[in-house]
Amino acid sequence: MHLAAEGRVVLGDRRPGDPAVPAELRSALSEWAAVAATVGVNGGPVEQNLVRRRGRQLAGRLAEALGRPVDFTDPVTGQTERVSGRATGPLPRVAPEPPAPTPWATGLAVAAFFAVLTAVADIALSRAFIDALGLLWVPANLLVGCGLAPSLWLLRRTPFWRWPALGCAIGLGVAWVCLLAGQLG
Template sequence: MHLGAGGQIVFGERRPDDPALPEDLEAALREWAAVAEAVEVNGGPSERSLVRRRGRQLAGRLADLIGRPVQFHDPVTGQVERVWGPATGPLSRPAPERAAPTPWATGLAISVFFAVLTTLADIVLCHAFADAFGVLWAPANLLVALGLAPSLWLFRRAPFWRWPALGVAGGLVVAWVCLGLAPP
């Protein structure tokens, strides 16, 4: 069993006396082929591992149905292996990927830049708002901070965006301290 051109599954070992494939297995094989073709082009390591495991599982179901081992051609790595029967039990988990080292120097420089930019922008905005509307600068500034909070919280784990988010959060805190010490 392997993935052929156009996402078709090729059964190289079919014999005339083999039973017909059940509809659910055929549908699962077609779905796996479509996903495998997409992952082959754009997939990351975790998606490729999942496609490999699901393909082995389906090859096991096919081997159990026809009563003999099936050769499974992994579309991701190109390896060929014999699958003897259904993969019983839970699918094994792939080894966790090793994370890239954290770029502290670059990241903190980006954070400082965004902190300074945010602090200056917030103070200028509050001064302009205080000139136009008086004491309403404080609730307006609070609304700005509360409006940014969900986005900053979501960006905290994104590899690059965590640095600007940290800088913006820090800049808002510094701006609030400055505005508390010397209100507009």
């Protein structure tokens, strides 16, 4: 069993006594081939390892369906191994990659930029509301804050986007303080 250049699985030599491959297994093999063709070119080490593991699983299922061992060619490395059947027990866990160091200097600079940008934009929008509609700036600003809150919360753990999210949250807070101080003073 190996992956052809067109992104399809070639089952190799078929023997006269081989039973037909179940349709469900053929479908799983074609899905795996589509993913393996993409990951082999563009994937990282984690994705390549997952494709390799899934390919071995499918080779094991194919070996059980045919009743004999099959040769599995890894689409990433090109190495061939003989697979006798499905492995029993749970799949081995892949060790997670260690986290990259946090780029504090760059991240805080990006956060500061987005804080200033968000504060200036929110104050300008709220000043326009104050001039035109009076105290309607409060619900308008609450609407802006409540609309951004879920997105900012979801982005807090995404490697790059946590910095703009932090900056936007700080910028909204600074804008509220400035607007309230402007109304009181």
